[in-house]
Amino acid sequence: MILRAVLAALLAFGALVPCAAWAQAFSCQADTTPALDFGRPGANPTATVDTAATPTLRVTCTGWYNATIKVCVGINAGSVDGALAPRRLGNGGARLSYQIYGDAARTQVVGPMAGSGSAGPLEASVTLNQNPLLVFGSGTVEIPLYGRVFPDQSGLAAGTYQSNLTVQVDSVAGNGTCRGTHNPEDTLTMNARAVLPGSCSIVADDLNFGTRASLASAVDASTTLTVTCTSGTAYAVRLDGGRAGNIAARRMYLNGSGPQAIAYDLYTHAARTQPWGDGSVGAVVEGVGAGTGLGTPQVLTVYGRVPAQATPVSGTYRDVVTATVEY
The missing domain is CATH 2.60.40.1090 (Fimbrial-type adhesion domain)
Known part of the structure; x- marks a missing residue:
């Protein structure tokens, strides 16, 4: 009788964890605050200028072990003009056009979480590794960002051009999509800047x-x-x-x-x-x-x-x- 009671309790515990509850038992947080620095592109840029270094957003998620989580990253238009196509860096009333991409070829524009068309959130999957002592696991994913200043921009005053952007990190379980319903996880501010020297x-x-x-x-x-x-x-x-x-x-x-x-x-x-x-x-x-x-x-x-x-x-x-x- 004692043995049967133990078995019944174990089975009952398993029944208390339905799939829906298991799917939502995780959280994600950004570990780094990236900066998009174009350095000194030169006065009145006549050629394309890409970021010398590739800033990386590092996100760590925790939850039930072996779970696969999709991390969603959306970036708004920034603090200058609210323009997305293209984004702009500001220096007083002067503007320097640039863009943020999710791929090295610079074809995938990173847009806000609710973005549509070709400018939407980035997606990256992470699998939570098991902690041998617990039923919870954790996993980290690094998401690179690629910037570009566009060519043939003339009449620009010398100085520092910059914009502050809001980076939103959300998550969705399993085979969900970042274009659908997802869970808000973290928000941070990213600075984009370029210095134009006089010439x-x-x-x-x-x-x-x-x-x-x-x-x-x-x-x-x-x-x-x-x-x-x-x-x-x-x-x-x-x-x-x-x-x-x-x-x-x-x-x-x-x-x-x-x-x-x-x-x-x-x-x-x-x-x-x-x-x-x-x-x-x-x-x-x-x-x-x-x-x-x-x-x-x-x-x-x-x-x-x-x-x-x-x-x-x-x-x-x-x-x-x-x-x-x-x-």
């Missing part, structure tokens, strides 16, 4: 004083430098001393090498009172990039003067001055 380019036109029979009187001429900088980037343009290596005593040499030479100078204004130099000698010209595109090209005029002097032997006199834009 500038400079193009110089030649300065031609023309043909002169005499240098008994001063000869004036002008030319231009075109500076293009990232919007909002401060810059300074410096001119060196040319082949003479002396800003205070520039020289054009016969056939570019001399020894015969013609003295001349370069100025920042039409009045030709302020020599244009490198800052240690003479002034520099400063400005700030602005506008759209790669920043509005800004044309700076260089004013040249050959002062009255003795007329040297006839020929072509040249100098090479290096214009440098610092930013």
Whole structure:
């Protein structure tokens, strides 16, 4: 009789655990908070920039041993504009377009848990391993995320672009789907960011004083430098001393090498009172990039003067001055 009573109790215990209750006896939690860092893609990205490192969301689930659980990961549009296609990083009013994918080929857009179409939650399965001392088990799954900044984005101010995204972790038992009904498990915040440095380019036109029979009187001429900088980037343009290596005593040499030479100078204004130099000698010209595109090209005029002097032997006199834009 005692033996039969024990058997009956064991059978009754088994009857108390129906399949539905067994299926829901688990929980999941994110162990890591990933960050999507694009580093420094370069100013006004013209080419695709992918995340250098692959951030990974690590989720651990516990429950009845040998159970298979499907982990669902949804990511919202982020804190900038609420846009999903594409997502955006913000720097003040400037926007940098990017996207988050669930595959290395970057074809599967990760959307919110209630997403539809091609942008929906990620799915990953985990089987709970048995703890030898308990009827419960645990399992961990690592879910990689892949980011991409899109090409041909111009007119962007230098600075840090970022967005905070809400990552939702849900679960569903067995053969369920993340597109259906699932159990809320965990919520965390993920930061996405990129730093765009300032950049500038400079193009110089030649300065031609023309043909002169005499240098008994001063000869004036002008030319231009075109500076293009990232919007909002401060810059300074410096001119060196040319082949003479002396800003205070520039020289054009016969056939570019001399020894015969013609003295001349370069100025920042039409009045030709302020020599244009490198800052240690003479002034520099400063400005700030602005506008759209790669920043509005800004044309700076260089004013040249050959002062009255003795007329040297006839020929072509040249100098090479290096214009440098610092930013």
